[in-house]
Every structure is written in structure tokens, then in C-alpha cells.
Amino acid sequence: MGLLSNLSLTLLVFLFSVSVISSEDCTNRRIYIRKLPAQFNGDLLHRQTLTNPFLSPNSLFPHLSFNGIGPKTHKRTHSWYRTDHHLIEPFFHRRLLEYPCLVSDHKSADAIFLPYYVGLDSLRFLYASEDGDVDVNGHGLDLFQFLINDSPEIWKRRGGADHFLVTGRSSWDFSRSPLNKEEWGTTFLESPEFFNVTLLTPEARRWPWQEQAIPYLTSFHPASLIRFQNWITRAHHSNRSTLMLFAGSGRGSGGGASGSGGDKINIRRSIYEECDSQPELCTLIDCSNAKCSDEPIRFIHPMLHSTFCLHPPGDTPTRRGVFDGMIAGCIPVFFDEMTAKKQYTWHLGGDDDYEDFSVFIPKEDILFGGQQIADILGKITEESVGRMRESVLKLVPTIFYRRHGASPELKANRDAFDLAVDGVLKKILFKPSMDI
Known part of the structure; x- marks a missing residue:
């Protein structure tokens, strides 16, 4: 708890240490x-x-x-x-x-x-x-x-x-x-x-x-430093009562863009089914038929109360939800390197930085290895979770767009x-x- 209690001060120093x-x-x-x-x-x-x-x-x-x-x-x-x-x-x-x-x-x-x-x-x-x-x-x-x-x-x-x-x-x-x-x-x-x-x-x-x-x-566009800091404080102190969250649907949802494949559709279905069968461990936000497009409150509030946010690839590898979740202080869980690690090098750092703020579970371990995501995440210590959440919130200044x-x-x-x-x-x- 001592590590997390210094988070607000750490973030404040971080904000003002960034080059002007x-x-x-x-x-x-x-x-x-x-x-x-x-x-x-x-x-x-x-x-x-x-x-x-x-x-x-x-x-x-x-x-x-x-x-x-x-x-x-x-x-x-x-x-x-x-x-x-x-x-x-x-x-x-x-x-x-x-x-x-x-x-x-x-x-x-x-x-x-x-x-x-x-x-x-x-x-x-x-x-x-x-x-x-x-x-x-x-x-x-x-x-x-x-x-x-x-x-x-x-x-x-x-x-x-x-x-x-x-x-x-x-x-x-x-x-x-x-x-x-x-x-x-x-x-x-x-x-x-x-x-x-x-x-x-x-x-x-x-x-x-x-x-x-x-x-x-x-959807997060604060106009002042104090409003930004108030949100970070809220995300820091939020009660994380749920182990994990998945916002999406159980299948690829249209577009027809290249880069999608059967394995990616299946990993989404597998995650959807695991969450649906364990409501005490996983919050499931149904975003099919663009239900989440117009209403950020639909997913931001649940993200504030979840420890981990699951981000499997869909029709294409990346997800806007990665950044929604991080802004809410929800630790991202990736299943494909193209979802973030091989994408956002200017904003999220290099390959070695990801273990500080995220969890990577190869999709093959879930699809073919018989592993349960909840079992893997449940073994991560509270101290490690605290460090990762602090790292996530430190990254928010680099991934949000102010108005x-x-x-x-x-x-x-x-x-x-x-x-x-x-x-x-x-x-x-x-x-x-x-x-x-």
C-alpha cells in the first residue's frame, strides 16, 4: 500500500518533468x-x-x-x-x-x-x-x-x-x-x-x-491540469472489485479488413465464454452492434472497478479499448503482439517496457493449451498488480489527447x-x- 500511496505525488512530478x-x-x-x-x-x-x-x-x-x-x-x-x-x-x-x-x-x-x-x-x-x-x-x-x-x-x-x-x-x-x-x-x-x-x-x-x-x-479530453489530475486520483483510488473485464463481442464484428483470421475470432469467443461463465470474476460488457460507440460511460465505469482488461484481437489486431482501459487504470492483458507492442513505439515504449504495465498471454495457450485466463491473472501478486497499475497511470499523460x-x-x-x-x-x- 505504501507504493500506491505515493502515486499521486509520483504522477505530479512526472507531469512536470516532461519536456516543455x-x-x-x-x-x-x-x-x-x-x-x-x-x-x-x-x-x-x-x-x-x-x-x-x-x-x-x-x-x-x-x-x-x-x-x-x-x-x-x-x-x-x-x-x-x-x-x-x-x-x-x-x-x-x-x-x-x-x-x-x-x-x-x-x-x-x-x-x-x-x-x-x-x-x-x-x-x-x-x-x-x-x-x-x-x-x-x-x-x-x-x-x-x-x-x-x-x-x-x-x-x-x-x-x-x-x-x-x-x-x-x-x-x-x-x-x-x-x-x-x-x-x-x-x-x-x-x-x-x-x-x-x-x-x-x-x-x-x-x-x-x-x-x-x-x-x-x-473520449477523455480534459482542458486543465487540475481536471486531469482529479481523474488520475479517481482512477488510483477506485475500488477494483472485479478481477478482469472484457468489453466486446464473441466474434469479429465486421469490416472485412485483412489481417484477421479464424484464430483471432476464436480467441475472442473463448474469452467471451470464460467471462460469461464466471460473472464473479469477470465483467462482460456487450459491445456488439456498436453498443459502446456512443456511450463511454457504458465501459469506463466498469473499467474503473476492474483490475485487468482483456484485449484480444478482432477483425484487426488493435483495439481502442486498450487506451480506454489504461485511462481508467485497468491493466491491459494482450494476446497478440500486434495489438500494441509492435504498434505504439512512440507512446508506450519498446518491447522491454511492456512487462512493467501489462500482461501478455499467448493466444495459443488459451486456444490449445487449455489454460484459463482467470487462473493466470489470479496468481499475480497484489504487490505486482500495484506496480503495474502505477505504471499504467504514469502512461496516461502520453496516450490521452487534450482538447x-x-x-x-x-x-x-x-x-x-x-x-x-x-x-x-x-x-x-x-x-x-x-x-x-
Whole structure:
């Protein structure tokens, strides 16, 4: 208990020990926001066909307020919003407008941000009717024509290698082979025109150097340091009455993205069945049919009262719930390295850091080894649990996205957005220049 009693002080010291961004020190940090026609961003937010199939029959429109953060969960809250993670594109764009090292002259920039809402634009390709006239091989080509014809010297400088953009969708959604019309997705990342551009995504593939995973946009967006600290204190002192929690469904839930397989569907079913049969040990949150998409309270409150949160892969390896759970102080349990360890290197550290804040159980041990998750987790000592929870809460400053217009005290500490910008600048700095 002595270890945990010092948690609040430890976190406070941690917050203020993180490097503060200086508006005067912009060496290798200058970013120019490329000026694009509204068809590539603003118009996409108002397109009548802007429908998220995972929220069907609802649309994304209820979530567009406050630059993508969405409406508050209730009137009295100051930190919680009904955020759809797909809308990180307008959110990131808005946050970048507050970046202290923006430049108005592209010649002095170290990196070029493309405010192209690639995920929102992809909807017209991903969900076009089969008898429609939309060419899925054409995703992004109209943007490329603009880039090489409007102020072409900006693109020619490094062949696009100094350009980056962000999306709220998995990179698998943009990785279909141009030769295979039966595959899911568009060909955006398989188009040679964009091979040099860096994509920030909540889920990257293992091999392409152009992709980097960043944390999912969650519903937690405090505007002041004191509100952030109040939440951390609440998560620290919360009574963890349940051993483990699983929020999801017992099967893969749509999308059709590559990277899914029968074993991944089975591990979810196995976990679902174990939780369902042991309600005294496991809280089961049914998130089928997008039940959790609009209501973060549905899963955040149970996460506050659970020691471990189970995160098996689904249609694709990663889960937004990893970050929801960590914000609630729930220790993540992984079953596949691609769920986090091979993804979020800028925000969660390297392979050796994971044992400090998480548990890894190979899915094969559950599917073929006959082991029970509750038995494995139940053997972890209270002291080890305390250390892991402290490590989880220490990571919250690096994985949450504060809202724009936050207090100077909160702005002085790097959040997930700031670390993403730091990482992409370093990545671009070491990229070779290419002419296209």
C-alpha cells in the first residue's frame, strides 16, 4: 500500500518533468500546413453520404461538434465527450493550428502536414454500391494531381518524403492490391504516388516504413491540469472489485479488413465464454452492434472497478479499448503482439517496457493449451498488480489527447498529439529524399 500511496505525488512530478515545448526553440520542428481545397477536408465533413457503417443507421454528424471531439457525455462534465475515433482527422488538424512552430513559408519548414481527411474520403470508396461508378483504385489520385500542379515545388523538394497526414482508420483499409478487386479496402497506400508520405494511423501494418501507429482517439479530453489530475486520483483510488473485464463481442464484428483470421475470432469467443461463465470474476460488457460507440460511460465505469482488461484481437489486431482501459487504470492483458507492442513505439515504449504495465498471454495457450485466463491473472501478486497499475497511470499523460484551447499548465506537458508530432518530425528528418 505504501507504493500506491505515493502515486499521486509520483504522477505530479512526472507531469512536470516532461519536456516543455518552447515556442522559441523550433530547430528541426517547423511545420507548414499545406493549403488544400475544401473538397479534401471541410467538404467531407458535410457530405450527405458521410455515414459510418459501425454506427448505422446513425451518421458521424452527431460527433462532428467541437472539431471532432463530439458533444459532452452529459452537461456537468468537463472532460468526457462522445468521441468517434475516426474523427481524429479534423481533431488533429485543429490541434496543429495551436502548434508553436508553424510557419507560413514552406521553404523554411522541416515537415509538411497534409490536411487531407483520408479516412473520411475513403467512405465513398469502401461503401460504394457494386453498380456504382466509383473506382476504388482512384482513392487519393485527385489529391496527387493537385499536389504536383499547385505550387509543384513544394512536392518536388523531397518527392513527398517530408509530407505527413493522419487517419482514424486502420492502414489495412487503404492497402488493397490494385490487381485484386475482391479484397477489402482502397489502394491509397499501394499507390506509388504516396509511397514517400508518412501516415499516422491507429493501426499500422508490420512492415511498411511509411506507417506509424499512434493511440486511438478516446473520449477523455480534459482542458486543465487540475481536471486531469482529479481523474488520475479517481482512477488510483477506485475500488477494483472485479478481477478482469472484457468489453466486446464473441466474434469479429465486421469490416472485412485483412489481417484477421479464424484464430483471432476464436480467441475472442473463448474469452467471451470464460467471462460469461464466471460473472464473479469477470465483467462482460456487450459491445456488439456498436453498443459502446456512443456511450463511454457504458465501459469506463466498469473499467474503473476492474483490475485487468482483456484485449484480444478482432477483425484487426488493435483495439481502442486498450487506451480506454489504461485511462481508467485497468491493466491491459494482450494476446497478440500486434495489438500494441509492435504498434505504439512512440507512446508506450519498446518491447522491454511492456512487462512493467501489462500482461501478455499467448493466444495459443488459451486456444490449445487449455489454460484459463482467470487462473493466470489470479496468481499475480497484489504487490505486482500495484506496480503495474502505477505504471499504467504514469502512461496516461502520453496516450490521452487534450482538447484544443486547454490551459497553459496542461499545454506545457506533452500528450499523445505532441508525441506524435515529435515522432513524425524525427522520422521525416531521417527519411531519404526521392524525386517522383
